[in-house]
Amino acid sequence: MTATKILATDLDRTLLPNGRWPEDPGAIELFNTLTEKHGVCVVYVTGRNLDLTRDAIDEFGVRHPDILISDVGTAIRRFDRAGWEADTGWEAHVRRTSPEWDAEAVRRALKDIDGLVEQEREHCGPFKQSYYVDHDDRDAILETVNLRVKGRFDEVSIYSFDSQSGDGLLDLLPQSATKQTALEYIADTLGVARTEVVFCGDSGNDIDPLTAGFRGVLVRNADEQLVAGVSQQLENNPDMVVYFARGGFKGLNGYYTGGVIEGAYHYGLFHDNDSQ
Numbered sequence: 553m554t555a556t557k558i559l560a561t562d563l564d565r566t567l568l569p570n571g572r573w574p575e576d577p578g579a580i581e582l583f584n585t586l587t588e589k590h591g592v593c594v595v596y597v598t599g600r601n602l603d604l605t606r607d608a609i610d611e612f613g614v615r616h617p618d619i620l621i622s623d624v625g626t627a628i629r630r631f632d633r634a635g636w637e638a639d640t641g642w643e644a645h646v647r648r649t650s651p652e653w654d655a656e657a658v659r660r661a662l663k664d665i666d667g668l669v670e671q672e673r674e675h676c677g678p679f680k681q682s683y684y685v686d687h688d689d690r691d692a693i694l695e696t697v698n699l700r701v702k703g704r705f706d707e708v709s710i711y712s713f714d715s716q717s718g719d720g721l722l723d724l725l726p727q728s729a730t731k732q733t734a735l736e737y738i739a740d741t742l743g744v745a746r747t748e749v750v751f752c753g754d755s756g757n758d759i760d761p762l763t764a765g766f767r768g769v770l771v772r773n774a775d776e777q778l779v780a781g782v783s784q785q786l787e788n789n790p791d792m793v794v795y796f797a798r799g800g801f802k803g804l805n806g807y808y809t810g811g812v813i814e815g816a817y818h819y820g821l822f823h824d825n826d827s828q
């Protein structure tokens with residue numbers, strides 16, 4: 553009996569080839585095959601909600617995950633033959649550990665800030681209040697946001713830049729329900745050490761899980777903000793383990809799915825030695 557191996561990955565522009573870089577033909581099929589062959593527990597960790605995750609699975613042909621951490625960490629579901637099943641323990645845990653969180657109160661506090669536009673209702677939820685941000689003016693906008701909410705709602709604010717649309721994206725979440733804490737919860741639930749979890753990402757909202765004690769992978773198309781942030785933390789924390797996909801591995805280019813596969817080989821989740 554081998555120990556569970558967790559391969560966790562962001563979706564957009566990490567596993568999914570939906571950015572401006574070239575995709576590897578066949579990389580998604582290879583990912584599907586290799587995760588199956590090596591019995592890896594696949595966890596998608598995404599800002600998408602369940603419906604948009606289903607759309608991505610249909611559109612790109614990526615396999616179903618074993619576990620879905622959606623809505624930037626605020627919801628967890630398991631997937632098996634019976635379909636999607638919500639992890640209600642996670643919801644209870646979040647309510648218990650972030651008692652001051654109140655999405656509606658955050659919403660009221662952040663009304664009428666120039667350059668800050670609330671996202672559509674389907675992108676918001678009881679544990680997620682999200683905005684589009686004028687990226688060029690982000691410093692001033694984020695400072696105003698901080699002045700209004702910081703420390704009042706057990707909240708955390710996570711900023712990322714969507715290189716595809718040019719939008720700045722701001723998520724206000726309970727501090728107990730982020731991509732990082734949700735993945736920690738999954739690792740603990742499955743009895744897997746954090747150092748045995750591989751997490752792959754490409755943009756700003758992936759920085760916490762990439763620097764939280766998991767084995768990190770930055771796909772080759774990772775944005776500059778993330779590369780700079782991770783590199784800086786690497787200098788301060790020599791125990792951090794992060795791999796920067798370069799491409800040129802098994803004929804893959806290192807972007808998106810190719811980078812995820814390269815990282816999974818780097819950490820030994822995938823290997824070509826059948827005796828293991």
Ligand SMILES: [Mg+2]
Nearest residue numbers: 562564565754
């Ligand atoms: Mg992404």
